[in-house]
Amino acid sequence: MKKLMLGNEAIARGAYEAGITVATAYPGTPSTEITECIANYDEIYSEWSPNEKVALEVAIGASFAGARAVCSMKHVGLNVAADPLFTASYTGVNGGLVICVADDPGMHSSQNEQDSRHYAKASKVPMLEPSDSRECKEYIKKAFEISEQFDTPVILRLTTRISHSQSLVEIEERVEAPLKAYRKDPDKYVMMPGMARKRHAIVEERTAKLAEFAEKSDLNSIVWGSREIGIIASGISYQYAREAFKDASFLKLGMVHPLPEKLIAEFASKVKTLYVIEELDPFIESFLKERGIPCTGKEKLPVTGEYSANLLREKLLGIKEEIYNNLNESVPVRPPVLCPGCPHRGVFYVLKKNKLTVSGDIGCYTLGTLAPLESMDTCVCMGASIGVAHGMEKAMGSESARKAVAVIGDSTFIHSGITGLIDIVYNKGTSTVIILDNSITGMTGHQDNPATGFTIKGEPTRKVDLVKLCQAVGVERIRVCDPFELDEFSKVLKEELAAEELSVIIAQRPCALLKSVKYKGLVRVNREKCQNCKVCMGLGCPAIVDTGNGIVINDALCVGCDLCLKVCKFGAFEKAGDNNA
Amino acid sequence: MRNLSVMIAGVGGQGTLLTSRVIGAAAIKAGYDVKMSEVHGMSQRGGSVITYVRIGSDVKSPAIEKGEADILLCFEKLEALRWLDYANKDGTIIINDQKIDPMPVITGKAKYPENIVQNIKARFKNVYTIDALDTAKRLGNIKVLNIIMVGLLAKSTGIPADTWREAIRETVKEKFVELNLKAFEEGYKIAGCMLELSN
Numbered sequence: 001m002k003k004l005m006l007g008n009e010a011i012a013r014g015a016y017e018a019g020i021t022v023a024t025a026y027p028g029t030p031s032t033e034i035t036e037c038i039a040n041y042d043e044i045y046s047e048w049s050p051n052e053k054v055a056l057e058v059a060i061g062a063s064f065a066g067a068r069a070v071c072s073m074k075h076v077g078l079n080v081a082a083d084p085l086f087t088a089s090y091t092g093v094n095g096g097l098v099i100c101v102a103d104d105p106g107m108h109s110s111q112n113e114q115d116s117r118h119y120a121k122a123s124k125v126p127m128l129e130p131s132d133s134r135e136c137k138e139y140i141k142k143a144f145e146i147s148e149q150f151d152t153p154v155i156l157r158l159t160t161r162i163s164h165s166q167s168l169v170e171i172e173e174r175v176e177a178p179l180k181a182y183r184k185d186p187d188k189y190v191m192m193p194g195m196a197r198k199r200h201a202i203v204e205e206r207t208a209k210l211a212e213f214a215e216k217s218d219l220n221s222i223v224w225g226s227r228e229i230g231i232i233a234s235g236i237s238y239q240y241a242r243e244a245f246k247d248a249s250f251l252k253l254g255m256v257h258p259l260p261e262k263l264i265a266e267f268a269s270k271v272k273t274l275y276v277i278e279e280l281d282p283f284i285e286s287f288l289k290e291r292g293i294p295c296t297g298k299e300k301l302p303v304t305g306e307y308s309a310n311l312l313r314e315k316l317l318g319i320k321e322e323i324y325n326n327l328n329e330s331v332p333v334r335p336p337v338l339c340p341g342c343p344h345r346g347v348f349y350v351l352k353k354n355k356l357t358v359s360g361d362i363g364c365y366t367l368g369t370l371a372p373l374e375s376m377d378t379c380v381c382m383g384a385s386i387g388v389a390h391g392m393e394k395a396m397g398s399e400s401a402r403k404a405v406a407v408i409g410d411s412t413f414i415h416s417g418i419t420g421l422i423d424i425v426y427n428k429g430t431s432t433v434i435i436l437d438n439s440i441t442g443m444t445g446h447q448d449n450p451a452t453g454f455t456i457k458g459e460p461t462r463k464v465d466l467v468k469l470c471q472a473v474g475v476e477r478i479r480v481c482d483p484f485e486l487d488e489f490s491k492v493l494k495e496e497l498a499a500e501e502l503s504v505i506i507a508q509r510p511c512a513l514l515k516s517v518k519y520k521g522l523v524r525v526n527r528e529k530c531q532n533c534k535v536c537m538g539l540g541c542p543a544i545v546d547t548g549n550g551i552v553i554n555d556a557l558c559v560g561c562d563l564c565l566k567v568c569k570f571g572a573f574e575k576a577g578d579n580n581a
Numbered sequence: 582m583r584n585l586s587v588m589i590a591g592v593g594g595q596g597t598l599l600t601s602r603v604i605g606a607a608a609i610k611a612g613y614d615v616k617m618s619e620v621h622g623m624s625q626r627g628g629s630v631i632t633y634v635r636i637g638s639d640v641k642s643p644a645i646e647k648g649e650a651d652i653l654l655c656f657e658k659l660e661a662l663r664w665l666d667y668a669n670k671d672g673t674i675i676i677n678d679q680k681i682d683p684m685p686v687i688t689g690k691a692k693y694p695e696n697i698v699q700n701i702k703a704r705f706k707n708v709y710t711i712d713a714l715d716t717a718k719r720l721g722n723i724k725v726l727n728i729i730m731v732g733l734l735a736k737s738t739g740i741p742a743d744t745w746r747e748a749i750r751e752t753v754k755e756k757f758v759e760l761n762l763k764a765f766e767e768g769y770k771i772a773g774c775m776l777e778l779s780n
């Protein structure tokens with residue numbers, strides 16, 4: 001049976017068919033659906049781990065124990081998981097171990113545009129790269145075979161356009177992969193210097209064998225066309241290249257590390273002009289240039305952003321598409337915004353009013369940077385808000401901490417904020433940390449986390465109590481407050497900022513998109529009471545619209561959270577009843 | 582087999598992803614090869630969202646290039662304007678006549694362009710507008726706006742209505758199937774009237 005599937009869904013299906021029994025991940029766009037889809041299979045134990053490092057460690061443990069395991073993350077997650085990755089390369093596996101990592105060229109939903117292929121080379125682990133959903137399913141199954149054959153973790157590299165594109169996939173049966181026997185083997189699984197030295201030599205031999213394998217594997221294949229132009233490409237770039245160059249010859253690389261040197265040299269020798277087409281860094285191109293194989297790549301193509309067939313035609317062939325229907329009108333941008341009813345809106349409204357320096361973090365609330373809330377000063381990586389606040393205080397003196405806060409979401413706090421908090425306790429900081437507890441992992445589309453009380457499969461479980469957690473690491477001032485109670489929240493914030501010691505404010509209100517959140521009755525504007533002072537416009541609520549002739553509520557967007565009722569001094573907002581079925 | 586590229590433009594939260602999935606499912610049922618591309622994550626929070634559906638006999642890239650879309654299905658007027666260069670010269674442009682102010686307009690830093698629909702009509706032959714929000718409200722749930730848009734589009738694809746109905750049954754959550762089928766019929770009916778008028 002053929003089915004239209006997201007790349008991520010196809011990976012989940014492939015992992016299922018490959019007989020895996022353990023899947024771990026921390027959610028991150030564009031990788032999230034891999035594990036969400038896997039969680040639907042009863043045969044597979046799945047978990048959201050607190051962060052990618054833990055996720056990979058759990059998968060490594062499962063592999064040592066003899067199971068086939070998969071661990072998934074976005075590109076920046078691999079930075080977090082890099083520590084176990086580099087040494088798992090030395091230990092190798094027992095049951096097959098595949099790490100799915102999704103890069104985000106164009107940064108649709110990320111803070112950087114790093115190219116994960118460097119990790120494969122640096123950690124000496126083979127990497128496969130599919131170019132559509134069908135290959136996603138096929139390659140993950142091959143990745144498990146390679147993992148077990150060569151005793152190595154295998155990375156499956158994806159990009160946004162592979163993960164989030166849909167194409168046809170042939171569904172096959174699951175083949176069980178029975179648990180392999182576990183044998184105590186410290187020479188393989190305990191990486192003390194004496195053992196690791198021996199393993200390093202084995203890793204080098206393995207890479208050489210994998211390079212031989214790459215020469216013959218059907219993962220790499222040639223499609224002969226005209227010999228005038230030859231193209232080496234992998235992943236989504238291959239598809240763009242096929243669109244742009246209908247008649248060229250192609251060397252499609254399904255395995256991007258190690259690369260097949262002889263195959264590449266042979267292909268290069270048979271074509272007149274050779275292009276290497278790859279998004280992001282010149283990874284393949286550098287391999288060719290180091291070996292003296294002439295080719296054209298980044299001298300004509302960008303290192304930044306996504307490619308397209310048009311871009312290739314323009315940059316490589318000089319054919320510029322004529323745009324005949326451009327209206328030449330200035331179109332206002334439409335940046336993403338905090339949703340109507342978003343609990344973070346209350347927090348940022350108060351932070352802006354108090355003109356604070358705000359070190360921020362990764363999540364929906366990063367949108368608090370944009371107008372009109374414009375509250376956030378910094379955002380680096382998961383968990384950085386707390387360390388950055390502490391560093392600013394240590395640089396500028398504790399007075400500065402009276403006008404500064406760190407803001408971090410509940411899931412992000414568990415991911416890697418807690419260590420920053422321990423640092424402040426230990427090193428006598430006086431920061432104010434606000435945990436934005438909306439009871440869910442929001443931006444990636446509502447995944448449970450250790451603080452929600454539910455597992456990935458929706459089973460009730462023990463819930464990390466954020467108050468007790470903060471107490472346990474030594475925080476003495478902890479306040480819990482509803483960010484929609486603006487007056488109370490402001491009061492608490494001022495008290496905690498003034499206190500010359502570390503405090504944690506837990507701003508608690510669930511995400512408005514959660515099914516359990518039911519606000520009643522929409523809001524409307526009482527025209528007689530509205531003075532058109534536009535204070536409400538400072539909320540940045542998409543449902544409040546300034547028509548030029550007064551403020552109105554867009555009832556297709558309003559959810560009835562009533563935050564606007566609390567900022568209007570004239571009582572111009574009132575409940576309109578529920579006219580939006 | 583004729584290739585057909587459908588591009589859907591809207592605002593995060595309007596349900597464009599489900600629309601593309603219904604279109605994809607219908608095209609598969611009709612025997613085509615399909616590739617679709619969506620963007621998840623940050624832009625879904627009220628940002629400008631586009632999805633591509635490419636239908637044909639052997640589709641390579643899942644992305645639609647400028648000047649390539651045979652049908653531009655726009656859930657919001659400003660988004661129609663933003664993505665207009667993706668439509669091909671003889672393309673069909675279907676616009677839901679709804680205005681959702683983006684934040685720069687809300688905060689007064691930019692102006693929402695005027696006469697969008699008229700300007701687009703001046704450039705393209707096949708432009709259809711509908712107040713799908715009003716129709717959705719009439720059906721009792723504004724969320725079905727996306728399937729009304731599917732109904733509108735269905736008429737211009739050559740894929741039979743029953744195939745669409747089946748695709749909807751398979752794609753939407755079970756408890757919303759009836760409501761969404763009703764929404765489809767509304768859109769399909771309106772498209773019929775429009776085509777008659779334009780002929």
